[in-house]
Amino acid sequence: MARLSIEITDDEHRKLKAIAALSGLSIKDYVLDRTLPEISSKxxxxxxxxxxxxxxxxxxxxxxxxxxxxxxxxxxxxxxxxxxxx
Structure with missing residues (x-):
């Protein structure tokens, strides 16, 4: 399985984590859902x-x-x- 790493600020990470949590998703699932919606519905x-x-x-x-x-x-x-x- 491949791994993807991106550099983001602590503030961006905190916001992304909060938005994902409010959506009921992990950060990984939230990002996949937003970038690859047709294949991300786990x-x-x-x-x-x-x-x-x-x-x-x-x-x-x-x-x-x-x-x-x-x-x-x-x-x-x-x-x-x-x-x-x-």
């Missing part, structure tokens, strides 16, 4: 759906037990943007 639909269900089940359990944020959607979004300097 996870099939069922796997993606299963991951979404697992994530949502955890979140629903947290909400049912009262473990949730009191922030509005806009406040959460603004806080996340500040964290990644977008």
């Amino acid at each position: 996870a099939d639909t069922q796997e993606t759906f299963a991951k979404l269900c697992a994530f949502l089940e955890t979140r629903m359990d947290q909400a049912a037990s009262g473990d949730f944020s009191t922030l509005s959607f806009d406040e959460i979004r603004d806080k996340a943007k500040k964290r990644v300097d977008l």
